[in-house]
Amino acid sequence: MEKEFDTLPVRTLVFRLGIPAMAAQFFNILYSIVDRIFVGHMINGEAAIAGIGVCAPILNSVTAFASLIGIGGASILSISMGKRDHKTAQKTIKTSFYLLICLSILLTVSLLFFARPILFAFGCSETLFPYAKSYFCTYVVGTTAMLLGLGLNQFVLAQGLAKQGMISVVIGAAINTLFDSIFIFIFNLGVKGAAIATVLGQIGSMVYVLSVLSGSCVEIRLSTPKLDISNAGKILYVGFLPFLIVLLENLLMIVLNITLRKYGGDALGDDYITCATVVQSFMVLVYSSGYGFTQGCGTLYGYNYGAGNYKRVMDTFRWVLIVCAIYMGMISILSQTIPTMFVRIFLKDEWLIRLASTCIRRYAAGLLGVAVQYAFVDGLTAMGQIKYAMPLSLFRKVLYIGAVLLIPLFLPLDIVFWAETICDLGGAAVTLMVFIMIIKPNLKKVCQ
Numbered sequence: 001m002e003k004e005f006d007t008l009p010v011r012t013l014v015f016r017l018g019i020p021a022m023a024a025q026f027f028n029i030l031y032s033i034v035d036r037i038f039v040g041h042m043i044n045g046e047a048a049i050a051g052i053g054v055c056a057p058i059l060n061s062v063t064a065f066a067s068l069i070g071i072g073g074a075s076i077l078s079i080s081m082g083k084r085d086h087k088t089a090q091k092t093i094k095t096s097f098y099l100l101i102c103l104s105i106l107l108t109v110s111l112l113f114f115a116r117p118i119l120f121a122f123g124c125s126e127t128l129f130p131y132a133k134s135y136f137c138t139y140v141v142g143t144t145a146m147l148l149g150l151g152l153n154q155f156v157l158a159q160g161l162a163k164q165g166m167i168s169v170v171i172g173a174a175i176n177t178l179f180d181s182i183f184i185f186i187f188n189l190g191v192k193g194a195a196i197a198t199v200l201g202q203i204g205s206m207v208y209v210l211s212v213l214s215g216s217c218v219e220i221r222l223s224t225p226k227l228d229i230s231n232a233g234k235i236l237y238v239g240f241l242p243f244l245i246v247l248l249e250n251l252l253m254i255v256l257n258i259t260l261r262k263y264g265g266d267a268l269g270d271d272y273i274t275c276a277t278v279v280q281s282f283m284v285l286v287y288s289s290g291y292g293f294t295q296g297c298g299t300l301y302g303y304n305y306g307a308g309n310y311k312r313v314m315d316t317f318r319w320v321l322i323v324c325a326i327y328m329g330m331i332s333i334l335s336q337t338i339p340t341m342f343v344r345i346f347l348k349d350e351w352l353i354r355l356a357s358t359c360i361r362r363y364a365a366g367l368l369g370v371a372v373q374y375a376f377v378d379g380l381t382a383m384g385q386i387k388y389a390m391p392l393s394l395f396r397k398v399l400y401i402g403a404v405l406l407i408p409l410f411l412p413l414d415i416v417f418w419a420e421t422i423c424d425l426g427g428a429a430v431t432l433m434v435f436i437m438i439i440k441p442n443l444k445k446v447c448q
Contacts, residue, residue, distance in 0.1 A: 004160070005082075005303050010315035014297055018323065020162035021296020024153075024169040025288045033281055048191050049346060050270055051131025053277025054124045057253035059139055060284075062107055063150060064246035069099045070151030071295065072239020074158035075382050076231070077220060078299040081159075082306025088231070089220045093155050093213070095232050097222055100151045104144035111140045123257035123273060135191040142199030149206035152213060152222070158299045159218050165296070168208045176201030241381050241390050248397040249287075253280055255404050259416060263408045272413065275356040278346050279363050279417065282339070286331050287370065290324055294374045298382035305383040310444050317379055324371035335364035359417040366421035369428030376435050388439050396427030 005013065073096035080089040111118070119132050149168065157165040176197045183193025213222035253276075260272040297320050304312040339360040343353050373396060380389035403419035 005300070006307070010300065010312055011319050013300055014316065014319040014323065017157070017160065017162045017300060018293040018296040018320070020166040021157055022289050022293035022327075024162075024166035025292020025295070026285070027166070027169045027173040033285060047128060047270070047274075048131045049277050050274040051124075051128040052135050052191060052194075053273055053280070054119060054122060054128055054132045054257060055136045055139070056277065056280065057250040057257070058118060058122055059136065060253075061247055061250040062111070062140075062143060063146065064243045064250070065103050065107065066100070066147045066150035066154075067246045068239040068243035069096045069103070069147075069235060070154035070239070071242040071298070071381070072096075072235040072237070073151075074154035075238050075298065075302050075384055076234060077155060078158050078302030078382070079306035079384060081220075082303040086220065090223075091231055092235065093220055093222050095230070096151065096155070096235060097148075099232060099235065100147045101144070104147040107147075108140055108143045111143070112137060115140075122254045123261045125261070125270060127270065128273075131191050135195045138192050138195035139198060142202045145199065145202040145206040149202055149209055152209045153205070154295070155220070155222070156209060156212055156218070157296055158302075159220060160299065161212065161218065162296055164212050164217070168205045168212070171208050172201035172205035174201075175204045238381075238384050238386065241386050241393065242378075244390070245377075245381075245393050248393075252397065252400050252404075255401055256416070256419075259404050259408060260413070263413050271352060271355070274347070274352060275359050278343055278356045279359045281346065282335070282342055282360055283363060283420070286328075286335075286364070286367065290327060290370060290374050291378070293324065293327070294320060294378035294382075298378065301379045301382035302384070313383070313443065314440075317375060320379060321371060321375035324374050325368060328367040328371040332364060332367040335367070336361055339364075355414070359414065362415075362417040363420045365418075366424030366428075369424035369426075372428035372431050373424075376431050376439075380439070385439075385443075388434075392427070392431045392434060395430055396423050399423040399426050 073092045076092045077089045080086070080092065115133060115137055116129075119129065119136060124132050149172065153165050153168050156168065179197035179200055180194055183189045183196055187193060189196065210222070212218065215221075256276055257273055260276060261269040263269075264272045297316060300316045301313065304316060339357040340353060343356045343360070347353050347356060373393070377389050377393050380386075380392075400419050400423035403422045404416055407416045407419060
């Protein structure tokens with residue numbers, strides 16, 4: 001792998017690593033999308049979807065811990081391999097494994113114990129609670145499998161095994177899709193059946209990732225049981241920004257749900273949360289694919305930065321931006337022209353279909369700005385440049401929360417769906433300016 005990273009054109013490596021990782025993330029998000037599709041065709045499907053919609057940002061926030069350890073550790077591994085420091089790389093993967101185990105146990109116990117207050121704090125109503133509780137508590141049981149599967153898969157990608165990284169996620173998505181229909185419609189388990197299918201899929205992904213990392217196809221293997229957490233602090237430091245990004249992305253959804261509940265009341269609030277769940281399903285599918293692409297290329301950023309190769313670092317920035325811009329541009333066109341086709345997959349009520357389609361158009365109007373954020377903020381994170389990446393990421397999140405909280409005070413509630421476009425375009429403008437004026441000159445000095 002190291003020879004290829006030094007000799008092959010950056011453009012070739014970007015496509016070789018990024019596209020499979022992009023596909024993997026697409027299939028990964030199918031867990032939640034498929035659940036909502038099947039649930040939407042149950043009796044009382046709209047209420048069931050809204051119940052899952054309340055759970056989704058909370059449960060997705062748990063994946064932030066996979067990013068905390070997985071991306072943090074994988075970034076250190078990539079940089080270490082660029083420096084030819086295989087000892088540190090080996091220590092990092094061991095430490096990350098134990099950290100993921102400890103966090104998963106702590107999260108499982110905490111979330112199960114505080115399930116009811118957590119759900120009501122984040123927008124649940126008495127009508128939605130039976131659906132939300134059933135899905136939430138069942139899903140949480142699979143936390144260990146989910147964190148190990150997602151977190152350790154970053155180490156598969158970091159070693160250039162993009163195909164294996166994609167397969168691990170496809171396995172999980174296939175298992176989930178198969179058992180969704182069986183548990184929901186044959187055994188009549190409803191939303192609980194959807195959650196059980198998701199957990200089984202996560203277990204399948206975890207088993208495959210562990211088999212890859214303990215096999216002969218990787219340079220840096222996961223070897224246990226010797227406990228070594230001496231570099232845990234460094235992993236947590238580098239992984240804190242991706243952790244924060246995932247956490248805040250889900251906080252944005254939570255803030256939106258709470259706002260819709262507050263200003264819409266129980267009846268209208270449930271309708272708006274149903275629409276928001278469909279909108280978020282669309283956006284998560286879009287965002288996760290783009291995020292997967294930049295994560296697949298993360299090892300290129302880290303490796304070239306560790307090797308001190310400024311030209312190849314900048315080539316990586318450029319090609320990742322080009323691909324992300326093309327992808328987001330295409331999705332932006334689709335979101336403005338045929339959102340109703342996507343909405344009808346989930347909803348049957350014509351009024352809700354029209355409302356959700358309008359919300360998607362507003363929410364997705366600034367997708368080209370997201371391409372800038374992914375290429376630069378994720379790239380800086382992969383190189384361990386947290387001091388630059390964190391303020392740029394936080395600025396976009398603060399802009400969104402401010403818009404969501406302020407818009408309903410002065411304008412109709414449905415206008416709040418423009419908040420995402422405001423933060424996407426505003427965040428991109430600031431990121432480009434700061435990168436060109438400050439970050440790029442500093443990177444040149446460091447690499448030389």
